[in-house]
Amino acid sequence: xxxxxxxxxxxxxxxxxxxxxxxxxxxxxxxxxxxxxxxxxxxxxxxxxxxxxxxxxxxxxxxxxxxxxxxxxxxxxxxxxxxxxxxxxxxxxxxxxxxxxxxxxxxxxxxxxxxxxxxxxxxxxxxxxxxxxxxxxxxxxxxxxxxxxxxxxxxxxxxxxxxxxxxxxxxxxxxxxxxxxxxxxxxxxxxxxxxxxxxxxxxxxxxxxxxxxxxxxxxxxxxxxxxxxxxxxxxxxxxxxxxxxxxxxxxxxxxxxxxxxxxxxxxxxxxxxxxxxxxxxxxxxxxxxxxxxxxxxxxxxxxxxxxxxxxxxxxxxxxxxxxxxxxxxxxxxxxxxxxxxxxxxxxxxxxxxxxxxxxxxxxxxxxxxxxxxxxxxxxxxxxxxxxxxxxxxxxxxxxxxxxxxxxxxxxxxxxxxxxxxxxxxxxxxxxxxxxxxxxxxxxxxxxxxxxxxxxxxxxxxxxxxxxxxxx
Amino acid sequence: xxxxxxxxxxxxxxxxxxxxxxxxxxxxxxxxxxxxxxxxxxxxxxxxxxxxxxxxxxxxxxxxxxxxxxxxxxxxxxxxxxxxxxxxxxxxxxxxxxxxxxxxxxxxxxxxxxxxxxxxxxxxxxxxxxxxxxxxxxxxxxxxxxxxxxxxxxxxxxxxxxxxxxxxxxxxxxxxxxxxxxxxxxxxxxxxxxxxxxxxxxxxxxxxxxxxxxxxxxxxxxxxxxxxxxxxxxxxxxx
Numbered sequence: 001x002x003x004x005x006x007x008x009x010x011x012x013x014x015x016x017x018x019x020x021x022x023x024x025x026x027x028x029x030x031x032x033x034x035x036x037x038x039x040x041x042x043x044x045x046x047x048x049x050x051x052x053x054x055x056x057x058x059x060x061x062x063x064x065x066x067x068x069x070x071x072x073x074x075x076x077x078x079x080x081x082x083x084x085x086x087x088x089x090x091x092x093x094x095x096x097x098x099x100x101x102x103x104x105x106x107x108x109x110x111x112x113x114x115x116x117x118x119x120x121x122x123x124x125x126x127x128x129x130x131x132x133x134x135x136x137x138x139x140x141x142x143x144x145x146x147x148x149x150x151x152x153x154x155x156x157x158x159x160x161x162x163x164x165x166x167x168x169x170x171x172x173x174x175x176x177x178x179x180x181x182x183x184x185x186x187x188x189x190x191x192x193x194x195x196x197x198x199x200x201x202x203x204x205x206x207x208x209x210x211x212x213x214x215x216x217x218x219x220x221x222x223x224x225x226x227x228x229x230x231x232x233x234x235x236x237x238x239x240x241x242x243x244x245x246x247x248x249x250x251x252x253x254x255x256x257x258x259x260x261x262x263x264x265x266x267x268x269x270x271x272x273x274x275x276x277x278x279x280x281x282x283x284x285x286x287x288x289x290x291x292x293x294x295x296x297x298x299x300x301x302x303x304x305x306x307x308x309x310x311x312x313x314x315x316x317x318x319x320x321x322x323x324x325x326x327x328x329x330x331x332x333x334x335x336x337x338x339x340x341x342x343x344x345x346x347x348x349x350x351x352x353x354x355x356x357x358x359x360x361x362x363x364x365x366x367x368x369x370x371x372x373x374x375x376x377x378x379x380x381x382x383x384x385x386x387x388x389x390x391x392x393x394x395x396x397x398x399x400x401x402x403x404x405x406x407x408x409x410x411x412x413x414x415x416x417x418x419x420x421x422x423x424x425x426x427x428x429x430x431x432x433x434x435x436x437x438x439x440x441x442x443x444x445x446x447x448x449x450x451x452x453x454x455x456x457x458x459x460x461x462x463x464x465x466x467x468x469x470x471x
Numbered sequence: 472x473x474x475x476x477x478x479x480x481x482x483x484x485x486x487x488x489x490x491x492x493x494x495x496x497x498x499x500x501x502x503x504x505x506x507x508x509x510x511x512x513x514x515x516x517x518x519x520x521x522x523x524x525x526x527x528x529x530x531x532x533x534x535x536x537x538x539x540x541x542x543x544x545x546x547x548x549x550x551x552x553x554x555x556x557x558x559x560x561x562x563x564x565x566x567x568x569x570x571x572x573x574x575x576x577x578x579x580x581x582x583x584x585x586x587x588x589x590x591x592x593x594x595x596x597x598x599x600x601x602x603x604x605x606x607x608x609x610x611x612x613x614x615x616x617x618x619x620x621x622x623x624x625x626x627x628x629x630x631x632x633x634x635x636x637x638x639x640x641x642x643x644x645x646x647x648x649x650x651x652x653x654x655x656x657x658x659x660x661x662x663x664x665x666x667x668x669x670x671x672x673x674x675x676x677x678x679x680x681x682x683x684x685x686x687x688x689x690x691x692x693x694x695x696x697x698x699x700x701x702x703x704x705x706x707x708x709x710x
Binding site: 374426457 | 479481483484485486487488489491492495505507509510511512513515517518519520521522523524526529530533599600602603604630631632634635636637638639640641642643644645646647648649650651653675676678679680682683708709710
């Protein structure tokens, strides 16, 4: 294990506690409801246009499963192809190694531009660079809002989804960008003026990768603003940090994901800016290209036959947008750069520490409604992984009040006569009833009656009636 | 004459017996012979969903032996039917053919008009496991549309979870309550006097909130509406 994985934020409380704070934030609730409701509807329409959507999902699932099954082979292929085209491949076991490699590659640069990237968020790259005196400028608009507001991301695709435009204007103003109003166009213009200077002055760019084609060594980034492409083409040196699982075998496989990803994430038929580069090309784009292949808990995740499907994820955010828990608590409650349903299964696996209470609380942050599985473009059965990880959490926790109660319940259910005695005992709850309702229960029941009346146990369980009338 | 075994579920047997009685009455009216194996208890869903897999395996094995040899097990609960049909096989047991009530009526018996009468304004919440795990779709709605006297009002954002989620409701009580609040708002917007669903667990949750706020909306399980006739109309149970 060694050092802690920065995929979770140090000091974050367990989910129920973090959620309680978030639920009280009325502005957050409104912003999230508006944003997720809109994107949900748009995704449904975009997906509904394709008659072969189910086949596409199954193809995406099959390609990713094949990649995970033969990851060693595809990664070697990728390394060979990137090297042959003038790129340099680096391998990083964990966040610390990756940060060290990137910092070394930054050389004398004191300021670098960044393409929005989850992998670099996951390893806390910006913080590591800042410690060494290198300032990383986020160039994705939403990521810039988060950075300038000294905030944390709350969504995979739209990290500032928890902010509305008047809040964004305030953040920009405090950072000296001075937008004239809170009109989206004016805000974007202020960011644009700020970023143009950075694009033209920075010598080094850092990016993530959505995909990399093993056969040709081509790396792919999808984005909507064009700021990413500025970073990928203008600076002299390009450093890409990519999770091991992002490799795909061929361009034909890429075609499947270029259909699945835009419709699932931004509800677009075709992605606006898809940048693909292969090594270095003299006189065209960066003169130096480095690809850092990041493990950081991925091979450990791969070892779990149920949990490994989380590595199919293409970071589209569709599961976040449909999740009723995410919609109400927001992303920061998950205490990680990966929030929502995918975060609830990916984060604890990357952390890989069953005694980390915050990470262990994440698989319980779901009502198991299954909306996430329904929309996932690579068919990750998130509810099944959640219950699988809950079982691991229970095992790690050992004996607790809950485990004793669960064992007692199982013992009761193991015998019909014990069960019937328990029914009789349970009917004592009738003593708590007033006017046909129970509004207060002691002990663990209080968590129920804090907001809900409890049903008054029936005078006669069904089985009694059956014995008298049909038995 | 179709022979069926009723799996009442521990929750309905203990807390909502009217639903199980209604299920028997309805199935018998439609010509079925109903058996209720008295050895039945629980399908193990709460244990499984909370992470207590070993107990869930024991209860799944118990379920398979109690209902062994049955042609059809009918369950007035989408989530318990989902547990039996979709999870128990992964736990290494072979459950008999098991149907959620509306599936059994529509798919096996091939009826949508069950001769019911229920003169109330009703809205329907499609519970998550019926909808997504079983894929029961609009079968309950097809049944409700044929009920005489019943005025069916569409529930806005019907497919959103009510926030129950078993132990989620107490482990994450605040988030569960926030989801419940939005569900109740949608229910109240319909102006319905009755909220129905195929799961007493979700109805216990939404109904518990509706009761706490004295909204005057009553939760009634789908089976009770379908069992109600002009000769013997539904009446609220006194507790």
